[in-house]
Amino acid sequence: MSEKWSVNFQIFRYKEGEDAHFDSFTLEVDPDEYVLDAVERVWAFHDRSLCYRHACHHSTCGACGMRVNHVEKLTCITSIRSVTTNGGTVTVEPLRNFPVISDLAVDMGSFYTKMDTVHAPSVVPVTRAEVETPASHWDEEDEGFIRLADCIECGLCISACPVSITSPDYLGPAVMAGAHLHGLDGAEGTTILDVLDSEDGLWRCHSAFECTAVCPSFVDPGRRIMALRGQVIGKKVKKIFGRS
Numbered sequence: 001m002s003e004k005w006s007v008n009f010q011i012f013r014y015k016e017g018e019d020a021h022f023d024s025f026t027l028e029v030d031p032d033e034y035v036l037d038a039v040e041r042v043w044a045f046h047d048r049s050l051c052y053r054h055a056c057h058h059s060t061c062g063a064c065g066m067r068v069n070h071v072e073k074l075t076c077i078t079s080i081r082s083v084t085t086n087g088g089t090v091t092v093e094p095l096r097n098f099p100v101i102s103d104l105a106v107d108m109g110s111f112y113t114k115m116d117t118v119h120a121p122s123v124v125p126v127t128r129a130e131v132e133t134p135a136s137h138w139d140e141e142d143e144g145f146i147r148l149a150d151c152i153e154c155g156l157c158i159s160a161c162p163v164s165i166t167s168p169d170y171l172g173p174a175v176m177a178g179a180h181l182h183g184l185d186g187a188e189g190t191t192i193l194d195v196l197d198s199e200d201g202l203w204r205c206h207s208a209f210e211c212t213a214v215c216p217s218f219v220d221p222g223r224r225i226m227a228l229r230g231q232v233i234g235k236k237v238k239k240i241f242g243r244s
Contacts, residue, residue, distance in 0.1 A: 031081035051102035062154030095159035120178025157211035173211035173221035
């Protein structure tokens with residue numbers, strides 16, 4: 001028989017025209033279930049008005065990003081055991097730095113628009129993708145293959161970013177990581193460079209690396225932002241000396 005815990009879930013609630021608050025639900029759970037499983041159980045058996053986003057249930061779509069005990073998580077892969085103990089409490093809130101539509105669901109439209117401005121790719125050649133196996137160990141026949149870009153556009157890094165809290169026009173770590181993946185060369189490179197080299201672009205980042213800490217896909221947006229800064233400075237120096 002599987003182990004059972006009694007856990008109190010404090011879930012953020014908000015509907016248009018109402019004050020935000022938390023509702024409490026005490027559930028009997030298997031500690032190896034995921035936080036998303038508990039949220040779904042609240043919806044199914046306690047309150048069908050609860051609104052939240054989810055889809056794949058295996059950390060590919062990024063839809064179920066929420067704040068669990070004040071830390072950005074993909075709830076479909078965050079086990080209850082990892083965030084509380086038997087008899088404990090789990091606080092579930094929507095991501096920060098996005099408008100809340102209802103309860104745990106946020107409006108990510110502006111984020112997707114910003115991703116488009118830097119032509120962030122959804123797939124990349126396998127030789128440019130940063131995967132667990134280093135490029136030096138790829139087979140020659142891998143050349144020319146494509147794979148999904150590591151970023152799943154979950155928005156966790158935007159929620160965790162301290163700059164995004166105070167600067168709503170800031171591009172944000174996922175957007176600049178997407179620009180790094182696309183590259184600054186080619187026909188679109190100049191346009192992307194103009195977007196990045198701006199008040200709300202690369203130079204707004206405080207290098208806090210909270211984005212990298214919460215990223216579930218090993219994109220490492222903090223490092224990518226630092227790499228982009230180096231590329232932009234390099235292009236400026238070349239321009240000063242008359243080199244393209």
